[in-house]
Amino acid sequence: MNLDFLDRYVGLDSPVHHLDARVKILVVLMCLSLWVTTPPGRWIPLGFALLLLAAAAILSRVPLRYLLARSLPVAGFVALMAVLAPFRPGGEVLVRLTPAVAVSKEGTRLYAAVISKAFLSVAAVVLLSSTTSFAGILQAMERLRVPRTLVLIVSFAYRYLFVIVEEALRMKRARDARLFGGRWLWHSTVIGRMIGTLFLHSYERAERVYQAMIARGYDPGIRPRQAQPLSAGDLAALVAVPVVVLGSRLLPWLAGCR
Amino acid sequence: MNTDSRVVLSLCRLSYCYPDGTAALKEVSLVLREGERLALMGPNGAGKSTLLLHLNALLDGDGKLEVGGIALSKATVRTIRQKVGLVFQNPDDQLFCPTVFEDVAFGPRNIGLPDIEVERRVRGSLQAVGLDGFERRNPAHLSIGEKKRAAIATVHAMRPLVFVLDEPTGNLDARGRRGLLDLLLRLEGAQIIVTHDLELVRAVCSRVLVMGAGRIVTEGAVPDILADPAKLEVWGLA
Numbered sequence: 001m002n003l004d005f006l007d008r009y010v011g012l013d014s015p016v017h018h019l020d021a022r023v024k025i026l027v028v029l030m031c032l033s034l035w036v037t038t039p040p041g042r043w044i045p046l047g048f049a050l051l052l053l054a055a056a057a058i059l060s061r062v063p064l065r066y067l068l069a070r071s072l073p074v075a076g077f078v079a080l081m082a083v084l085a086p087f088r089p090g091g092e093v094l095v096r097l098t099p100a101v102a103v104s105k106e107g108t109r110l111y112a113a114v115i116s117k118a119f120l121s122v123a124a125v126v127l128l129s130s131t132t133s134f135a136g137i138l139q140a141m142e143r144l145r146v147p148r149t150l151v152l153i154v155s156f157a158y159r160y161l162f163v164i165v166e167e168a169l170r171m172k173r174a175r176d177a178r179l180f181g182g183r184w185l186w187h188s189t190v191i192g193r194m195i196g197t198l199f200l201h202s203y204e205r206a207e208r209v210y211q212a213m214i215a216r217g218y219d220p221g222i223r224p225r226q227a228q229p230l231s232a233g234d235l236a237a238l239v240a241v242p243v244v245v246l247g248s249r250l251l252p253w254l255a256g257c258r
Numbered sequence: 259m260n261t262d263s264r265v266v267l268s269l270c271r272l273s274y275c276y277p278d279g280t281a282a283l284k285e286v287s288l289v290l291r292e293g294e295r296l297a298l299m300g301p302n303g304a305g306k307s308t309l310l311l312h313l314n315a316l317l318d319g320d321g322k323l324e325v326g327g328i329a330l331s332k333a334t335v336r337t338i339r340q341k342v343g344l345v346f347q348n349p350d351d352q353l354f355c356p357t358v359f360e361d362v363a364f365g366p367r368n369i370g371l372p373d374i375e376v377e378r379r380v381r382g383s384l385q386a387v388g389l390d391g392f393e394r395r396n397p398a399h400l401s402i403g404e405k406k407r408a409a410i411a412t413v414h415a416m417r418p419l420v421f422v423l424d425e426p427t428g429n430l431d432a433r434g435r436r437g438l439l440d441l442l443l444r445l446e447g448a449q450i451i452v453t454h455d456l457e458l459v460r461a462v463c464s465r466v467l468v469m470g471a472g473r474i475v476t477e478g479a480v481p482d483i484l485a486d487p488a489k490l491e492v493w494g495l496a
Contacts, residue, residue, distance in 0.1 A: 007396075135356045135394075155356055162398040163350055208351040215314045215344045216365035216416060217336055 009062045010133045016060035017131045020234040021140035028128050030242040032121050034249055040113035048248035049120050052241070053127065062130045070126045075119035085111040134158055143228070149220055156209070160202070168198055263292045266419050266448050267325050267342070272312055274319025282308045283319060284472045290420060295442070295449040297459040297480070300469035301494030306424075306452045307347070309469070313422050313450070314344040326419045340369060343413030343447075347424040349405035353397035358389070358408050361397055365416040383415040384408075387441060403434035407441065414445070421449045427458050456484060456495070468493045 010017070016024075031049070038045045057067055091106035129137070141151045171194050180190065230238070247254075267290040274283040283305050290296055298306050311317040315335050323330040325341045346352045355361040362380045371379070384390055387407040392400075397408060406426060413421065426442065427435045435455075442449065442462045451463060459466060459480055466483040468475045475493055476483065490496035 133357075133394075135360060138356060156354060158356055159354055159398060205351060208346065208348070209354050211311070211316050212344075212346055212352045212354065213364075214316060215339055216412065217339055217368035218364075219336075219368060 007133060009066065009130045010136075012061050012131070014059060014061045014131070015233075016056055016127075018233075019131075019237055020228075020230055021132045021136040022144055023230065023234045023238045024128050024132055025137070025140050025144065026238060027241045028124050031124055031245050034242070034245050035117055035120050038113075038117070038249060040110045042252075044251055045245075045248040046113075046116050046120065049245065052245065053120065053123055057123075057127055060127065060131050062127065067123060067126055067130065070130075071119060071123040074122040075115055078118035079115050082111055082114045085114060160205070163205075164198065164202060167201060168194075171198070263294075265324075266290055266292050266294075267313070267450075268323075269313070270322040270324075272309070272319050272321030272323070274308060274312065274317060282472050283312070286321070286469075286472075286474055288467060288474070290448050290450060293448055294465065295451065295463045297463040297466045298450055298452045298469065299454070299459070299466055299493075299495055300475070303471075304469040304494075305472040306469055310344060310422050310424055310450070310452060313420075314339055314342050316344075340365075340416050341419045343416055343418030343421045345409050345413055345421065345423045345426065347428060349397075349402070349409040352409040352412060353400075353405060356396060357393065358384070358395050358397055358400075358411075359393040361408065362411050362415050365412060369416070379415045379417075383411040386414055386445070387411045388437070401434075402429055403431075403437065406430065406434075406438060410441065410445070419447055421445060421447050423449065424452045425454070426451060427453065427455045454495075460484065468495065470494065 031052075035046065035049055054064075057064055086103045086107040087101060088104050088107035088110065089102075091104040093102045094105050094108060096102040132140075138151055138155050141154070142148065175190065175194070180187075267288075269286065269288045272283055272286045273281070275281050286305075286309060288296075298309070300306055308317065312319055312321075312323065315323070315330055315338055323338070325338050328334050328337055328341070330338050353361045355364060359380055362383055363376050366376045366379050380393065381390075384392055387410050389404065389407050389411060392404070392408065397405065400408060410421070410423075410426075423442075427438055430438060435458075439458060439461050442451070442458075449462075451458070453459060463480055465478070466480055467477045468483065470493060484490065487496060
């Protein structure tokens with residue numbers, strides 16, 4: 001079991017890779033909040049966001065196919081979750097299916113906005129994680145004053161995913177080696193027990209890991225890492241990208257003022 | 259035993275009961291001198307691992323622990339943990355960070371060392387265990403032998419007076435085992451090694467302490483203890 005695909009492109013050499021991870025996290029967060037709060041039907045800011053992302057992706061030299069392959073499935077999932085949105089009552093009716101159920105123009109617009117926002121947000125996060133190592137993201141979280149306990153939880157989730165998946169595979173093999181068969185009711189009993197065992201093992205491991213942390217002087221109160229100053233390029237990106245995104249939101253308003 | 263050298267660790271009449279009332283350790287005492295490598299042997303369930311957890315004050319039974327002349331108390335517990343480097347049996351419990359660098363840096367950062375010194379120590383400790391250049395690797399993807407070495411590096415970076423190792427050669431193949439024995443011989447600092455590996459004891463240790471049912475059954479120089487096969491069987495070592 002190998003989860004190396006998570007870090008496949010973080011070793012590339014590009015301006016996006018070289019940006020400080022703190023800057024990348026903050027920029028992505030600011031962009032996400034601006035995109036998500038864009039009212040449905042306002043396509044210019046979202047189109048602009050797509051251009052911006054495409055430019056960043058090309059600059060990062062991460063293959064577009066890879067980025068799309070990892071972002072589109074989430075957009076598809078959101079499309080499925082929000083499938084009832086076009087049937088929102090009220091507003092102009094596009095197609096009437098039954099007297100009570102109709103596809104409304106407003107609903108369709110909302111649906112399209114939800115899907116495109118979901119795609120943009122996921123694509124931005126995928127780009128962030130493909131240009132920053134996991135350790136770099138954790139380090140940046142710590143430097144951004146995210147509580148250390150939270151950072152450690154994320155770190156452990158990443159570290160022990162491998163261990164737990166491997167253990168589950170070993171249990172499955174041990175089960176199959178003893179001619180596991182029979183009806184689904186029996187299956188579900190056995191699988192339930194396996195999940196329980198897996199939980200218990202993880203719980204016990206957590207205790208041992210905590211002991212290993214204490215043994216090396218762990219104290220949740222201390223924040224040992226020293227901050228590192230941002231470079232001029234980092235600061236420029238930190239200011240420029242959100243200003244541009246905000247500008248695209250305010251474009252109609254700016255145009256109206258003239 | 260060379261009685262001239264300094265005592266680095268002493269444990270006096272340690273007793274411990276598990277929360278369910280089972281007595282795990284009964285009046286265990288031991289003394290470790292500078293540069294000494296002590297083997298701690300005994301059958302499964304004899305209390306060896308419980309004893310190790312006490313040496314790092316992770317469990318607190320009744321008894322007196324002194325490391326480097328400092329007695330264990332609430333005020334000194336962090337110092338004691340720094341001076342006693344505990345290497346766990348399963349390296350997956352000890353290597354919990356996303357990179358080897360972060361893992362080795364974890365302890366030095368907790369002491370509050372500046373970043374430059376942390377980096378220096380990480381590099382030095384990885385070199386000491388023969389893992390130079392492994393800084394950016396993910397511990398999950400190391401071989402078992404590399405994991406064992408990395409686990410030793412994580413405590414080496416704390417500059418402990420005493421290394422306490424729980425089954426350092428467990429699960430290793432012949433070559434990995436030989437490499438680890440060499441490493442143990444090179445490490446600076448006294449060592450307490452819990453092991454079932456008689457070859458390790460012969461190659462690395464000078465003294466053996468045999469435990470059984472929470473007590474120390476016997477104690478002596480390696481050749482004396484390992485000489486009699488019949489006794490080894492009685493003690494549950496062979």
